[in-house]
Amino acid sequence: MAIDRQKVIDDLSKIKVCGNADGIIPAFGVLVNQLPANFWNVFSMKILKAAGDSLYDDAAGLLENAGSECGYHTGWGIINSEEFKSVVGPMIKKETALEDTLHGAFAVFTAWGWAKAEIVELIPGEKMVVRAYDYYEADVKDSFKPKKPFAYMISGVSRAFMDIAYGDKPYPDGFGKFKCKQTKAIECGDSYGEFLITK
Amino acid sequence: MSNTFQAQHKFDPAAMRHYLNGELSVLHCHHYTALFTQLANDAKLLKGAQQMTEAAAETMFPPLQKYFKDNQIIDKKIRAEAASAYFAYIGLGKVQIDLEAGKAIMTHSHIDEGWKKKWGNAAKSINFIGQGFLMAAAAAIENSTPSAYNVDETESIACGKNASKFTITKK
Numbered sequence: 001m002a003i004d005r006q007k008v009i010d011d012l013s014k015i016k017v018c019g020n021a022d023g024i025i026p027a028f029g030v031l032v033n034q035l036p037a038n039f040w041n042v043f044s045m046k047i048l049k050a051a052g053d054s055l056y057d058d059a060a061g062l063l064e065n066a067g068s069e070c071g072y073h074t075g076w077g078i079i080n081s082e083e084f085k086s087v088v089g090p091m092i093k094k095e096t097a098l099e100d101t102l103h104g105a106f107a108v109f110t111a112w113g114w115a116k117a118e119i120v121e122l123i124p125g126e127k128m129v130v131r132a133y134d135y136y137e138a139d140v141k142d143s144f145k146p147k148k149p150f151a152y153m154i155s156g157v158s159r160a161f162m163d164i165a166y167g168d169k170p171y172p173d174g175f176g177k178f179k180c181k182q183t184k185a186i187e188c189g190d191s192y193g194e195f196l197i198t199k
Numbered sequence: 200m201s202n203t204f205q206a207q208h209k210f211d212p213a214a215m216r217h218y219l220n221g222e223l224s225v226l227h228c229h230h231y232t233a234l235f236t237q238l239a240n241d242a243k244l245l246k247g248a249q250q251m252t253e254a255a256a257e258t259m260f261p262p263l264q265k266y267f268k269d270n271q272i273i274d275k276k277i278r279a280e281a282a283s284a285y286f287a288y289i290g291l292g293k294v295q296i297d298l299e300a301g302k303a304i305m306t307h308s309h310i311d312e313g314w315k316k317k318w319g320n321a322a323k324s325i326n327f328i329g330q331g332f333l334m335a336a337a338a339a340i341e342n343s344t345p346s347a348y349n350v351d352e353t354e355s356i357a358c359g360k361n362a363s364k365f366t367i368t369k370k
Contacts (some may be wrong), residue, residue: 007313009215010213013210013217013230014210014214016208017205017226017290018206018288018289018290019287019288019289019290019291019292021293021308022287022292022293022306023222023286023287023288023290023291023292023293023294023307023309024290024292024293024307024309024312025290025309028228030228030229030230031229031290031309031312031313031316032220032226032227032228032229032288032290033226033228033229033230033232033289033291033309034217034224034225034226034227034289034290035224035225035227035258035259035289035291035328036222036223036224036258036259036262037223037224037225038222038223038258039254039259039328040227040235042257042258043239043250043251043255044256045233046250046253047245047250048245048253050242050245050246050247052243053246054245059238059245060243062238063233063235063238065234066230066231066235067231067235069230069231070227070228070230070231070234070235072230073228073230074228074230074231077228085213085363107316110214110215112217112225113210113215113216113217113224113225113226114225115215116214116215120229131231133215134214134215136216136223136225139223142338153231155318175220175237178344198240
């Protein structure tokens with residue numbers, strides 16, 4: 001792998017953002033916010049508890065979809081940003097450009113605090129396995145014992161990154177080719193989270 | 200406005216987590232926020248809007264309360280300005296809070312502008328996160344609890360107005 005993951009994390013974890021004079025953060029082609037991470041967990045817990053068994057999977061699917069659309073649009077913005085081009089760009093080899101970009105994207109994913117996550121297996125255009133050793137979505141285990149894996153954001157973003165790299169059409173028309181199944185979960189007692197992305 | 204907020208960022212290189220004034224924080228985009236808000240808005244059977252407002256109030260109250268304590272901010276007007284500065288710093292927009300008059304005016308809003316950017320105008324107000332923030336702000340300013348306040352959005356940027364307007368009343 002051409003990507004120096006630690007250097008990417010060291011460089012990009014230093015980026016600080018804050019609202020402009022209007023309190024808005026336009027960056028990477030989207031509007032950004034930096035809410036307490038707990039907000040996303042608390043709302044997800046509340047809506048899943050309210051959904052009960054009958055609507056649980058429907059509500060969970062919508063939470064995962066939010067992550068995937070976020071990952072698709074923001075992911076595209078990230079890999080086309082000046083920051084990505086300056087830090088990750090020089091590490092990308094022409095012959096493995098898509099794979100290197102994906103590894104770089106997960107280094108950024110980690111640097112920004114979404115999850116301490118990396119790709120542990122990648123079959124270009126077919127399959128990816130992502131492992132997450134620490135992630136804020138797992139913090140729900142302290143107050144809510146989910147019956148099923150709860151890392152909807154990581155699941156959605158991971159499959160979206162595969163769509164960006166190997167979708168049937170280039171961005172913005174290649175969304176939805178890949179799906180993700182979370183196969184291990186810290187929030188359910190495993191020592192790390194694992195995510196299987198396939199077509 | 201954001202320049203007046205005293206922010207301390209810390210990155211934990213072991214867990215790869217970011218902290219803003221000691222509070223675990225994470226960057227997300229307007230797509231994520233808009234889709235969560237849409238879920239809350241659509242899930243009427245589950246009281247989704249209320250769940251979102253309460254989640255925002257519960258999770259933004261502690262950082263505001265801590266900020267006032269750490270910076271020894273006692274005066275209520277200065278607290279209101281500091282709450283607005285926090286709101287702006289984290290990218291939620293520009294809001295002026297007047298608790299004496301029981302109102303707040305938001306001239307910029309991440310939630311509303313993000314919604315419009317994604318889908319155009321909304322049929323009704325959708326800033327449940329903003330409502331929760333104002334409950335948290337009112338409570339932190341007055342040394343109370345978020346659940347002691349009702350916040351209603353009476354005009355909305357998402358619906359085409361130039362500014363969003365909120366009423367804040369104590370129960």
